[in-house]
Amino acid sequence: MKRNLERLANQEFDVLVVGGGIHGDIIAWDAALRGVSVALIERGDFGSGTSQSSLKIIHGGLRYLQDGNLSRIRMMARERTTWMKIASHLIHPLPCLMPTTQQISRSRLALGIALKANDLLSFDRNQLADPEKDLPDGMIMSQRELSRILPGYDVCASTGAAVWYDAQIYNSERLLLEFILSAVDAGAEVANYVEAISFLQQDNRIIGVRAKDFQTGQVFDIQSRLVINCAGAWMDCLLEKAALRSEYATSVAMNVIVDQVWSDVAVGLTSQPVKGKPSQVLFIVPWRNKSMIGTCHIPWHAAPHTFKLKEAMVQEFLDQINSASPPSKLSLEDVRHITWGFLPVNKAHANKQHVNLTRDGMVIDHQKKDGISGLISILGVKYTTARMVAEQAMDLAMNRLGMKAKKCQTHVTTVRGGKIDDFKAFLRRALARVPRVINENSIEHLVYTYGSEYQRLVQCVLSQPDLARRIDPPLLVTVAEVEHAVHHEMALTLADVMGRRTELGSLGLPSMAALQKCAEIMGAELGWNLERQVQEIDLVIQKYPFKQMERLTA
Numbered sequence: 043m044k045r046n047l048e049r050l051a052n053q054e055f056d057v058l059v060v061g062g063g064i065h066g067d068i069i070a071w072d073a074a075l076r077g078v079s080v081a082l083i084e085r086g087d088f089g090s091g092t093s094q095s096s097l098k099i100i101h102g103g104l105r106y107l108q109d110g111n112l113s114r115i116r117m118m119a120r121e122r123t124t125w126m127k128i129a130s131h132l133i134h135p136l137p138c139l140m141p142t143t144q145q146i147s148r149s150r151l152a153l154g155i156a157l158k159a160n161d162l163l164s165f166d167r168n169q170l171a172d173p174e175k176d177l178p179d180g181m182i183m184s185q186r187e188l189s190r191i192l193p194g195y196d197v198c199a200s201t202g203a204a205v206w207y208d209a210q211i212y213n214s215e216r217l218l219l220e221f222i223l224s225a226v227d228a229g230a231e232v233a234n235y236v237e238a239i240s241f242l243q244q245d246n247r248i249i250g251v252r253a254k255d256f257q258t259g260q261v262f263d264i265q266s267r268l269v270i271n272c273a274g275a276w277m278d279c280l281l282e283k284a285a286l287r288s289e290y291a292t293s294v295a296m297n298v299i300v301d302q303v304w305s306d307v308a309v310g311l312t313s314q315p316v317k318g319k320p321s322q323v324l325f326i327v328p329w330r331n332k333s334m335i336g337t338c339h340i341p342w343h344a345a346p347h348t349f350k351l352k353e354a355m356v357q358e359f360l361d362q363i364n365s366a367s368p369p370s371k372l373s374l375e376d377v378r379h380i381t382w383g384f385l386p387v388n389k390a391h392a393n394k395q396h397v398n399l400t401r402d403g404m405v406i407d408h409q410k411k412d413g414i415s416g417l418i419s420i421l422g423v424k425y426t427t428a429r430m431v432a433e434q435a436m437d438l439a440m441n442r443l444g445m446k447a448k449k450c451q452t453h454v455t456t457v458r459g460g461k462i463d464d465f466k467a468f469l470r471r472a473l474a475r476v477p478r479v480i481n482e483n484s485i486e487h488l489v490y491t492y493g494s495e496y497q498r499l500v501q502c503v504l505s506q507p508d509l510a511r512r513i514d515p516p517l518l519v520t521v522a523e524v525e526h527a528v529h530h531e532m533a534l535t536l537a538d539v540m541g542r543r544t545e546l547g548s549l550g551l552p553s554m555a556a557l558q559k560c561a562e563i564m565g566a567e568l569g570w571n572l573e574r575q576v577q578e579i580d581l582v583i584q585k586y587p588f589k590q591m592e593r594l595t596a
């Protein structure tokens with residue numbers, strides 16, 4: 043995958059996608075699979091917006107039972123199956139539980155009925171060929187079993203627990219990248235670090251964008267019959283360039299990563315009201331031998347770029363978590379990493395105290411809404427529903443372009459790395475023929491990260507065994523992965539490699555040794571002098587909240 047700005051500037055595309063988050067990337071892939079000529083530009087790196095902050099759960103929709111919205115649950119259950127089918131290396135079953143109490147709505151009976159309804163609504167969830175992807179029926183467990191599964195949790199107030207299965211993204215940054223790589227495989231033209239700075243407009247018709255390349259400062263035009271605005275929280279910032287606005291504002295959402303609270307199971311606990319914040323269900327999710335806890339919602343109605351995360355906000359969230367009574371009382375010193383991003387709220391319901399999230403993703407047709415043709419905007423609310431929203435967007439786009447409707451293929455096509463029928467058997471086969479220069483742990487890491495494409499990395503190491511060196515042991519990431527990211531995955535900055543191509547930065551600020559080693563490797567590939575390497579390291583450090591974690595983890 044290589045940037046080619048000349049092709050972006052010199053070709054007229056059917057569709058130009060602005061924004062390389064999960065929605066934009068799947069739209070580009072969907073368009074390319076339908077044979078539409080498509081380009082995508084992203085002003086930062088692919089996935090560097092809200093998409094990199096997800097709690098990594100592909101929801102089956104159980105929580106929406108309380109709204110009685112059965113069609114939404116059905117849709118989410120279907121999507122969960124689709125994700126496991128098309129990206130089988132990166133999405134795996136996740137057992138979840140929530141303690142039951144004496145309270146009627148949280149009783150064994152009420153949650154038992156909810157689990158039965160959930161099983162019925164996802165009746166076809168186990169039709170995948172891969173047995174690893176089977177999601178067992180929900181069940182109610184006893185208080186005794188609960189205390190065994192959650193050591194240290196005070197089970198006195200609970201009567202047992204409701205247990206169900208969802209799915210978890212092993213590495214959401216890589217998943218997003220697989221979509222963009224798959225889009226390129228199917229013919230899309232894509233570039234990171236290119237911003238749409240204004241629209242090209244003819245009367246009431248959008249015919250492309252004026253773009254700026256942050257690598258060179260060059261400004262150029264991209265001609266396109268249709269522009270799809272996938273700018274996420276910055277949707278309105280882009281619409282303003284055409285004197286348009288939507289009905290949506292943003293709020294902030296945050297997760298924290300701490301040392302593992304419980305392994306193997308995601309636990310939903312109800313917090314007490316804290317400092318005017320109502321009680322809510324928080325999930326403590328096992329992830330890479332740590333726990334990811336979410337989600338904290340912070341009302342924020344100003345422009346997204348003006349938001350600054352403050353220590354007091356994190357402390358308030360920790361107070362909320364502690365009120366839900368996990369065994370360890372968490373303090374700021376326990377926080378390894380913080381991820382945060384934006385979620386849409388309806389402007390009409392925006393409330394200074396509480397966050398009323400928009401529940402459904404949306405495709406906004408500006409021809410119908412504002413009389414401006416050639417422009418569609420996407421309102422994304424969940425990673426889980428992004429593929430389906432992308433399908434709806436491309437259905438509308440095909441219609442608007444007057445192109446012979448070629449049906450969506452994204453629900454039946456595997457993404458790059460996803461060509462695996464039986465994940466466990468695939469892994470066993472890979473482990474049965476580990477080359478001499480690589481160890482078993484590394485092969486397992488490569489299969490979980492690159493799926494059916496893991497041999498690409500193995501071949502790199504076989505041709506140059508030096509590339510098998512690890513960057514930051516005990517993490518399994520090797521020099522080969524860093525070089526591969528630069529050569530084949532459009533990694534242009536150190537932050538791209540640390541945060542989105544490899545998992546080096548996913549659990550907090552990487553060690554200085556790892557930063558220096560990576561900066562050196564990238565420097566050799568991209569011609570960075572020492573000063574540039576230091577700048578790149580500084581930029582990575584700045585990206586960690588509270589610059590962060592240094593003080594917290596010291």
Ligand SMILES: Cc1cc2nc3c(=O)[nH]c(=O)nc-3n(C[C@H](O)[C@H](O)[C@H](O)COP(=O)(O)OP(=O)(O)OC[C@H]3O[C@@H](n4cnc5c(N)ncnc54)[C@H](O)[C@@H]3O)c2cc1C
Nearest residue numbers: 061063065085091092093097099238274422423424425426
């Ligand atoms: C804390 C948190 C936890 C979450 N957990 C989950 C979860 O567990 N499961 C789930 O299903 N969902 C979850 N979500 C929701 C999910 O992450 C988001 O709905 C999704 O990532 C939004 O994707 P997007 O593509 O719409 O936006 P983004 O990822 O923000 O992408 C928009 C992109 O547009 C780019 N852009 C903006 N303006 C321009 C421009 N002018 N030119 C070029 N590019 C531009 C931005 O740089 C950005 O990369 C969570 C969200 C948060 C914040």
